[in-house]
Amino acid sequence: MRKNIFLLSIILANFSFAFSQDNPEDLLSMMNDKPKKEFTSATFKTTRLINFHTVEVLGKRSLDFRISHRFGDVNGGAYTAWGLDGGANIRLSLEYCHDARLMFGIGRTSQNKMADGFLKYRLLRQTTNNSMPVSLTLFTSIYHTFERVNIDGINKFENVSDRLSYCHQIMVGRKFNSRFSLQLLGAAVHYNLVENITDKNDCYVVGVVTRFKFAKRQAITLEYGYRINEYTKAKMYDSFGIGYDLETGGHVFQMHFTNSFGLTENNYFMNTNTSWENWGIRLGFNISRVFTLKNTKNLE
Amino acid sequence: MVKIITFCSLIILSFSYCTKDNFRERHPIVVSSCDTAGVISYATHIKPVLDNNCTTNCHNGIGSGHSLTAWNAVNADAVAGLLYGSVSWNGTAQQMPQGAANKISDCDITKIKKWAAAGAPNN
Numbered sequence: 522m523r524k525n526i527f528l529l530s531i532i533l534a535n536f537s538f539a540f541s542q543d544n545p546e547d548l549l550s551m552m553n554d555k556p557k558k559e560f561t562s563a564t565f566k567t568t569r570l571i572n573f574h575t576v577e578v579l580g581k582r583s584l585d586f587r588i589s590h591r592f593g594d595v596n597g598g599a600y601t602a603w604g605l606d607g608g609a610n611i612r613l614s615l616e617y618c619h620d621a622r623l624m625f626g627i628g629r630t631s632q633n634k635m636a637d638g639f640l641k642y643r644l645l646r647q648t649t650n651n652s653m654p655v656s657l658t659l660f661t662s663i664y665h666t667f668e669r670v671n672i673d674g675i676n677k678f679e680n681v682s683d684r685l686s687y688c689h690q691i692m693v694g695r696k697f698n699s700r701f702s703l704q705l706l707g708a709a710v711h712y713n714l715v716e717n718i719t720d721k722n723d724c725y726v727v728g729v730v731t732r733f734k735f736a737k738r739q740a741i742t743l744e745y746g747y748r749i750n751e752y753t754k755a756k757m758y759d760s761f762g763i764g765y766d767l768e769t770g771g772h773v774f775q776m777h778f779t780n781s782f783g784l785t786e787n788n789y790f791m792n793t794n795t796s797w798e799n800w801g802i803r804l805g806f807n808i809s810r811v812f813t814l815k816n817t818k819n820l821e
Numbered sequence: 822m823v824k825i826i827t828f829c830s831l832i833i834l835s836f837s838y839c840t841k842d843n844f845r846e847r848h849p850i851v852v853s854s855c856d857t858a859g860v861i862s863y864a865t866h867i868k869p870v871l872d873n874n875c876t877t878n879c880h881n882g883i884g885s886g887h888s889l890t891a892w893n894a895v896n897a898d899a900v901a902g903l904l905y906g907s908v909s910w911n912g913t914a915q916q917m918p919q920g921a922a923n924k925i926s927d928c929d930i931t932k933i934k935k936w937a938a939a940g941a942p943n944n
Contacts, residue, residue: 623827640831642825661831672844672848673848673850675848677844679847680840682838682839682840682842683840683842685838685839687839711839713838713839713840713841713842714840714842714843714844715842715843715844716843716844716845717843717844717845718843718845718846720843722841722842722843723841
């Protein structure tokens with residue numbers, strides 16, 4: 522029921538915005554009466570902070586190739602070279618946006634042999650004159666595992682639908698000044714199939730994401746996701762990460778420590794099984810390379 | 822407008838394949854029950870119980886008396902009632918396994934009782 526209400530509210534929110542923008546005459550009269558609105562740019566540097574999505578979407582006709590990498594736990598000590606020896610988790614993704622509002626992407630993650638696809642829609646944009654004080658972005662994604670799992674000699678995934686899980690998010694963010702940005706998010710994760718009787722198919726998360734820019738091209742980032750309900754009886758922890766962003770031309774290099782090994786929303790929100798308390802954290806990095814496919818001046 | 826309809830359609834489409842299943846509801850864990858019906862066999866039923874509980878450290882002809890490694894010795898103790906008396910802790914023989922907090926399983930005790938009552942055959 523909560524899921525249905527959530528879906529309905531997304532659709533209604535979309536349509537209400539759409540109708541309000543449909544009349545070109547209204548739009549023109551607004552432009553004549555008031556000074557032109559300017560949107561706040563670069564609330565965050567990229568579409569991801571550490572693991573979490575940000576309110577940002579790509580620019581017009583932009584293609585983003587991303588490589589994300591998480592090493593093993595640092596608490597393995599010198600024997601595991603502080604996690605560098607451990608099995609790593611790697612995600613490659615390709616993401617595209619045509620109009621700086623609706624973007625989509627596909628990715629492949631080594632953990633659980635996971636393929637995913639997502640849609641992200643920038644519904645509201647913060648303006649410099651504060652007529653719109655926040656940015657609001659909607660996110661929906663679907664995940665498919667290709668893993669072969671047998672439990673007691675029985676194939677765990679008997680139907681294709683058993684392999685699927687979903688995540689839906691609402692993100693509200695604000696750039697307070699050129700240095701500080703803050704975002705709140707609400708997420709719902711759904712697993713089509715769970716393993717144990719006590720496991721939950723639906724889980725909910727609220728989170729906070731922030732960035733503090735301390736130099737022209739460098740920033741410190743923080744993200745935290747609080748699980749409203751537990752997915753399983755096994756001990757899990759909230760995802761928390763702290764990172765460093767370095768911007769170098771078309772590249773953004775993000776280096777961080779996080780207790781989440783997962784790289785997809787269905788994993789890091791609910792399946793983080795290591796804790797900061799005993800240094801169950803890992804080094805990770807994201808590299809983003811954005812290609813602009815056509816001169817955007819021709820579009821305007 | 823088109824992109825909003827596309828966005829909503831894809832969300833609705835993704836929900837259409839949404840299920841809510843549980844693996845253990847489909848395949849509950851089956852707890853193995855004790856099967857003592859029919860003829861109890863020395864080789865199939867009794868010897869594994871003795872190997873697991875009696876002969877590893879003690880009743881192997883080296884550690885202590887009453888070797889339980891060969892059928893003829895087991896047969897003698899079983900027919901005399903010593904074997905069942907010791908594992909069932911019924912007061913007729915020294916409690917075995919020696920020093921254990923609990924008896925061997927009721928299932929295994931039932932097998933020994935039934936096999937001894939049948940004359941402890943070498944079957």
